Amino acid sequence: MITTDHKENRVDVTVFGEFTLADYKEFEEVVNYKIQFEGPVDLFFDLRQMNxxxxxxxxxxxxxxxxxxxxxxxxxxLTEDQWLTWSAWLSQIFVDAEVRVFQLADDAEAWLGGAEVPVA
Incomplete structure (x- = not known):
């Protein structure tokens, strides 16, 4: 199950339990809408509760x-899982975006807001 929240030029996703294709399709709908009407967006994935x-x-x-x-x-x-951290870095192959992994939500929020946050 996922929850999504969107702000101007940004989509936040929190995953609970198993991340399924139906969940991902829900995410895609929100992102496609945002891209169509706002252009490039930032993404914030909270994967701490993902199983x-x-x-x-x-x-x-x-x-x-x-x-x-x-x-x-x-x-x-946002994750503490080393496998998810590794797969996040691998995903950079497919997108031009800056991709960063955080253990603290405040650091992720600050970075998305434009602040310089040191890499942990």
Missing amino acids: GFTVDMALEEIRFARAHAHDFSRIAI
């Missing part, structure tokens, strides 16, 4: 990222 993801979701993520390679400015990922 895993489905294979079809992972494949859709790759497809979506490739189709929208130039539509994101900054992507902040």
